[in-house]
Amino acid sequence: MIQKRSSLSQTAYLKIKKKIMRGDFIDENYTSQNQLVGELKMSRTPIITALQRLQHEGFVKVISNQGIVIQESSIKEINDFFDARIAIETYSIQRTINLLTNKDFDHLDEMITAQKQCCESQDYFSFVKLDADFHQYLLEVDGNSLFVQTMSNIRERLFYNSTCFFKKQQNMDDFIQGHIQILDALKQKNQQLAINELEDHIQSGKISLI
Template sequence: MEKLFQQKTKELLKDQAYRKIKEKMIKGEEEFTSENNLVLELNMSRTPIREALNRLQHEGFLKILPNRGIVFTELSSEERNELIDMRIAIETYSLWQAATRIKDTDIEELYHIIDMQEKAYLSGDFGDLVEKDALFHYYLLEIVGNTQFIKMYSQARERQFTVRAGKWLKNKPDVLQHFIEEHRTILNAIVQKDISSAVQYLTEHLEKGKL
């Protein structure tokens, strides 16, 4: 029993380290770091941090350079554009499917998410704003409930948000506000049952992420 508890604790710490390091990268705080810095910043032991770093390196989020530190990797323009094309295919198809399933409670929740985005924007909380932006898209996919689409979306979106993307967005508050307005435009079209326009607005919204 004690052995099982220790194993679960180990996995929990590893997952926490993974999430915290990825969040640090997405926020665009820095392009370089080290294992020692992460131990101090995250106030965690070296083992879960090292395991999380190995996982992130395997997934392509960073490179561990022996005796030199850790570099958060960037996407090429081609990779970024391919991810956005995949998101457009998944999200627009799901939006057509959601048209016959969306409920009043879903509409209310989506407006609430937009309100939370606005609040995060006004308070200057960039991390929360990015999180709520993702939640809007995620919720639309959840209405249909295709677990593979949700998984692919989550992986693609996380991969889009590299250090460079985080820094660029932080310095473009007008762009961030425009994204919120575009979410509202998409949702208003859904409410009016004009799904073809909603799909068009969603496509245009996602296309703006291309380089």
């Protein structure tokens, strides 16, 4: 029975987290236990356990007798997250640049093309996911599993903020151009240019979200 409850709580956790990251609550920035019970077709107990976990991770704030507020990252958190990104990604790209193959370049080009399609269709959720995937792919080529996991956690925390931010055409265009410039530098095997383009791109995201 305990194992079943744990499994249900994990299911609720994953479903609620997906809804948050997909931007389901962006308009009101709010939900409730009753709303989640109806939407997930689950009992209240696993949902409460899932919400406690999500609150501990910083995704929501549960307010007694009022509801659940979806938490945007604070300015301090955004600063810390992006500083960590710059440190990890610029270090990692120095090793990645000599490991990338034409197959890797083709895959990264496909990501950029897919982002352009998301921009045209105003698919904000998929655009943000592709943005994260582009950077995550470069880390995975390097192969440092701690970097990969750390960045995955950071991007999850920033995902909600990013989905809100990318609801502007110009923002999406700017980030696509940033990826193009990073990829061009990587193709040239120009390490310093790649580092500069990557840092400028990440700094731009930090300034925009703040």
